[in-house]
Amino acid sequence: MKFNTKTIHGGQMLDPAFSSVMQPIYQTSTYAQKSPGNNKGYEYSRTHNPTRTALQNSFASLENAKYGIAFASGLAAIDSILKLLSPGDEVISTSDLYGGTYRLFVKVFEKYGIKFHFTQMYNLDDLSSLISENTKLIWLETPTNPMINVYDIEAISIISKKHDICLVVDNTFASPYLQTPLDLGADIVMHSATKYLAGHSDVVMGALMLNNDEIAERLYFLQNSSGAVPGPQDCFLTLRGIKTLHVRIQRHCENALKIANFLNDNKKVDKVFWPGLSTHLNYKVASKQMRGYGGMLSFTIKGYDYEKSIKFLSKLRLFTLAESLGGVESLCGHPASMTHSSIPKNIRLKSGITDSLIRLSIGIEDADDLIDDLKNAFL
Numbered sequence: 230m231k232f233n234t235k236t237i238h239g240g241q242m243l244d245p246a247f248s249s250v251m252q253p254i255y256q257t258s259t260y261a262q263k264s265p266g267n268n269k270g271y272e273y274s275r276t277h278n279p280t281r282t283a284l285q286n287s288f289a290s291l292e293n294a295k296y297g298i299a300f301a302s303g304l305a306a307i308d309s310i311l312k313l314l315s316p317g318d319e320v321i322s323t324s325d326l327y328g329g330t331y332r333l334f335v336k337v338f339e340k341y342g343i344k345f346h347f348t349q350m351y352n353l354d355d356l357s358s359l360i361s362e363n364t365k366l367i368w369l370e371t372p373t374n375p376m377i378n379v380y381d382i383e384a385i386s387i388i389s390k391k392h393d394i395c396l397v398v399d400n401t402f403a404s405p406y407l408q409t410p411l412d413l414g415a416d417i418v419m420h421s422a423t424k425y426l427a428g429h430s431d432v433v434m435g436a437l438m439l440n441n442d443e444i445a446e447r448l449y450f451l452q453n454s455s456g457a458v459p460g461p462q463d464c465f466l467t468l469r470g471i472k473t474l475h476v477r478i479q480r481h482c483e484n485a486l487k488i489a490n491f492l493n494d495n496k497k498v499d500k501v502f503w504p505g506l507s508t509h510l511n512y513k514v515a516s517k518q519m520r521g522y523g524g525m526l527s528f529t530i531k532g533y534d535y536e537k538s539i540k541f542l543s544k545l546r547l548f549t550l551a552e553s554l555g556g557v558e559s560l561c562g563h564p565a566s567m568t569h570s571s572i573p574k575n576i577r578l579k580s581g582i583t584d585s586l587i588r589l590s591i592g593i594e595d596a597d598d599l600i601d602d603l604k605n606a607f608l
């Protein structure tokens with residue numbers, strides 16, 4: 230099955246009750262048992278729910294994985310991965326990453342004796358020099374948030390395999406339409422399905438996809454034991470969103486290309502961070518491992534400080550100032566004071582998250598209208 234068919238049919242089957250074409254929302258916490266333990270494996274909805282099963286099968290199908298596991302949020306999915314570790318274990322992560330992931334690492338799991346190292350993953354010698362016998366996990370976000378850096382998954386997986394380290398890729402920004410990390414050597418793929426997978430800014434949802442039987446069993450155990458599971462209504466909404474994933478991402482990419490070129494030609498703009506520009510630092514790697522360059526773009530404006538940047542954002546009409554990304558509508562954000570405010574300023578600046586950095590999640594509106602909106606904000 231090709232990707233554009235998988236979004237609609239992958240892992241799905243007709244509902245056995247009435248052969249409804251759409252997956253029903255099984256809004257139930259529990260199931261009648263003919264005798265104790267006898268009900269096709271459905272006993273309690275924290276453990277199993279048919280709407281969630283359909284979504285998990287879809288997740289697996291999209292990432293060419295054997296297993297898909299759904300969580301109540303992207304962070305709940307990350308939380309479960311970290312619970313695979315023990316005190317004394319070490320994690321190496323990309324230094325620019327989603328602020329909430331950084332906060333979960335440092336403010337929650339350091340307390341339980343897990344040590345985190347942060348590094349740029351361009352220079353693989355830097356990565357190798359941080360590996361010790363305690364290193365159990367490499368956390369790779371690519372493209373990264375908000376600098377849209379792209380790291381070489383295949384090259385990093387060669388290192389992780391050599392040292393028997395689990396490689397996790399946060400694939401939220403790319404979506405499986407553009408990049409399937411398991412095919413490039415990753416062990417686990419993580420998504421904030423809140424973003425492109427669900428795609429309509431109406432649900433919070435997390436996903437893990439993987440092939441390894443033993444790790445999958447431990448993660449299903451954690452999903453049930455910790456209980457951060459999504460409700461059936463949210464599973465339905467995510468399934469419905471996924472059906473148009475391929476057409477949405479095509480348009481996100483087309484619009485992003487037009488806007489990247491517009492910004493690149495604008496004299497007021499300092500730098501444009503979008504890996505589809507041939508001048509971008511990561512153009513080569515992105516062209517090798519991605520099937521398109523995505524709808525996330527950041528840029529800086531010459532001479533802008535905090536106040537001027539906020540004023541620019543307030544002039545936008547079609548781009549809504551909001552956290553999150555990946556929906557059909559365009560959003561804008563100021564990473565330094567919004568998504569990444571929980572990262573200390575000196576660390577933030579080192580990653581390039583300055584006060585003039587503006588992040589755009591480019592929606593699927595008409596690109597000309599979006600460009601007019603930006604033109605007006607520059608006046």
Ligand SMILES: *Cc1c(COP(=O)(O)O)cnc(C)c1O
Pocket residue numbers: 302303304305327329330370374399401402420421422423424433434435
């Ligand atoms: C939003 C996001 C997360 C967190 O996911 P939630 O669904 O908000 O919990 C993790 N990684 C990236 C790259 C994100 O954009």
